[in-house]
Amino acid sequence: MAAETPVTAPAISSIGRAPRKTGRSDSGPKGVLVVAGKAVMGTLIVLLALFPLAWMVIAGFKSRSEVVETPFQFFPEIWRFENYQQILADPEFVRSMSVTFAGALLFTVLSLTVNSLGAYAFARLEFAFKNVLWVYVITTMFIPGMAILLTSFVVVTRLRMLDTLAVLVLPGAASAAHLFFMRQYYLNVPLALEEAATLDGASKWAIYRHIFLPMSKPVFVVVGMTSFLAFWNSYVWPIMTITSRDLYQIQQYLATFRSERAAELGMLMAGSTLAALPVLILFLVFQRHIIGGIKIAGLK
Amino acid sequence: MSARSNVMAYAMLAPIVVLLTIFVVWPVVYAIYLSFYNWSFYTPPIPVGWRNYVNVLGDRTFIESVGRGLLFAIIVVPTQLVIGFLFASLVKTVSGKIATILKVSIYIPTIISGVIASIVFVLIYNYQGGILNAFVGIFGVEKQAWLGNADTALAALTVPAVWLGLGIGTLIMLAGLVDIPTSYYEAADLDGASWFQKTFFITIPLMRNIFLYLLIAGFTGAVQQFELPLVMTDGGPLERTLLPNLYIFQHFRNDTYVGYSIAAAILLMLVLGSISAGIFRVLNSEKAVDG
Structure with missing residues (x-):
């Protein structure tokens, strides 16, 4: 009897978790339970995370009355594309998506340029008053948005920037947090690369342009995605500064649609789905970098 | 340090310094200045000393x-931390494709805008045809107007707030968990330690800084939340979802004398700002020790 045990124990554990090889003792019936428990918990949290979005997409396929129907039905009777067709046929929706997209691109390029130049200077150059400037720049990182939201509005009003693309693109582009993040990355670039180039007579600008920029892809993806997302998702600043419908930002459009056409819930859900799509696609394309970027941030 | 290298450095720094000066520093200085004045857009400012601050502190609605x-x-914050920690611990034990799917799924809500989250959750909470009422109906609970009822409105707002913020916290904790050397756990296994013992005596103490960071960043973020109440309830019913930033924002829009709203924003900033500066200092000093 005793001789049988060593034979069966590995056999059972290999059913539970074939690919993993650790010295842990979660084999046997208890091991199966642990694996099952993990699977249940994992599925539950994933469902919880994705459920509201699934619900949004599905509601987009329902008819106007079906969305608020009693008794409740999870899936529509017939999957209708009308909501999607109608919202895409609304010139204001299409314009709003395009304007926001163009603005977000501009904002992202500006943010990458401004912040990486500053990051490079602080990481690699020596100049007079470096410490003073560093403290000046980095202090802005600790100022919560709300403290300056109101006076920022007063400032842009004085600068006559209200109701222009500039008021959306310029104010948030410079970011001490992004500069800080990029500087940390540039600090880790080996000095040897730079020294060789300096011996060849390359200027600091050439070193930035030809050595640092090409290496910046991982940080550029993280900062670029964060900037794009911040612009695409912003709502409060646009409602304060943009009144002309030609420049309506997509979040502003959705919120306005909700208050002006309250009955068209299916269309609102279809519009929300389409409005979430660009950032969702961007995220899925770059997810490896973005999730990896959380590690680069060096939160220890 | 030649004059030439100074010029190059200043040229590279000029864009960010100019932009930060116009759009961050000027508004801060201006805010401090205006908070001591009675001023609207069309009148010359009249100095009022500390009156705006006194008024804010005496305003019951603000307090x-x-x-x-x-x-x-x-x-919001402890809920996020607990769910995030459990999920991160789970993700750590799986590998390959499944781990990627789990990480991507939990992060997706993070990229959804506050407006879209609000729109979706309003529909979830809808009295007619809302899925929450259908769900509680299974257990025989009566339909509720979750956002319309003064007793449930604030709690109802916490769910989308947790949902939106869960991903980033989970992944930061996961990065911290992965950094803990496996040898610590192996040694504990040899001593026959249970999962709870390992969690409370190895994992949590080693993740102290990460928890501290997430706790404070999450806390200052949550106190300042205002897109959700702005879109979902506009502060109602009976001001039960009137969070401080929403109050300041509404006050700013309704009162052309902006000194009061600005003083309120500064008071809130002083409290929250000193908390985040403190945590930054703690994190930075730790990093110096690590080398």
């Missing part, structure tokens, strides 16, 4: 909104 913000954060 109550701050208390409500703290309560909101006390519900």
Whole structure:
């Protein structure tokens, strides 16, 4: 009897978790339970995370009355594309998506340029008053948005920037947090690369342009995605500064649609789905970098 | 350090310094200045000393909104941390494709805008045809107007807040978990330690800084939340979802004399700003020790 045990124990554990090889003792019936428990918990949290979005997409396929129907039905009777067709046929929706997209691109390029130049200077150059400037720049990182939201509005009003693309693109582009993040990355670039180039007579600008920029892809993806997302998702600043419908930002459009056409819930859900799509696609394309970027941030 | 290298450095720094000066520093200085004045857009400013601040501190609606913000954060942040920690511990034990799917799924809500989250959750909470009422109906609970009822509105707002913020916290904790050397756990296994013992005596102490960071960043973020109440409830019913920033924002829009609203924003900033500066200092000093 005793001789049988060593034979069966590995056999059972290999059913539970074939690919993993650790010295842990979660084999046997208890091991199966642990694996099952993990699977249940994992599925539950994933469902919880994705459920509201699934619900949004599905509601987009329902008819106007079906969305608020009693008794409740999870899936529509017939999957209708009308909501999607109608919202895409609304010139204001299409314009709003395009304007926001163009603005977000501009904002992202500006943010990458401004912040990486500053990051490079602080990481690699020596100049007079470096410490003073560093403290000046980095202090802005600790100022919560709300403290300056109101006076920022007063400032842009004085600068006559209200109701222009500039008021959306310029104010948030410079970011001490992004500069800080990029500087940390540039600090880790080996000095040897730079020294060789300096011996060849390359200027600091050439070193930035030809050595640092090409290496910046991982940080550029993280900062670029964060900037794009911040612009695409912003709502409060646009409602304060943009009144002309030609420049309506997509979040502003959705919120306005909700208050002006309250009955068209299916269309609102279809519009929300389409409005979430660009950032969702961007995220899925770059997810490896973005999730990896959380590690680069060096939160220890 | 030649003059030439100074010029190059200043040229590279000019864009960010100019932009930060116009759009961050000027507004801050201006805010401090205006908070001591009675000023509207069309009148010359009249100095009023500390009156705006005194008025803010004597305003019950504001004080109550701050208390409500703290309560909101006390519900949201620990919930996020606990779910995030459990999920991160789970993700750590799986590998390959499944781990990627789990990480991507939990992060997706993070990229959804506050407006879209609000729109979706309003529909979830809808009295007619809302899925929450259908769900509680299974257990025989009567339909509720979750956002319309003064007793449930604030709690109802915490769910989308947790949902939106869960991903980033989970992944930061996961990065911290992965950094803990496996040898610590192996040694504990040899001593026959249970999962709870390992969690409480190895994992949690080693993740102290990460928890501290997430706790404070989450806390200041949650107190300042205002897109959700702005879109979902506009502060109602009976001001039960009037969080401090929403109160300041509404006040700013309705009162052309902006000194009061600015003083309120500065008072809130002083409290929250000193908390985040403190945590930054703690994190930075730790990093110096690590080398």
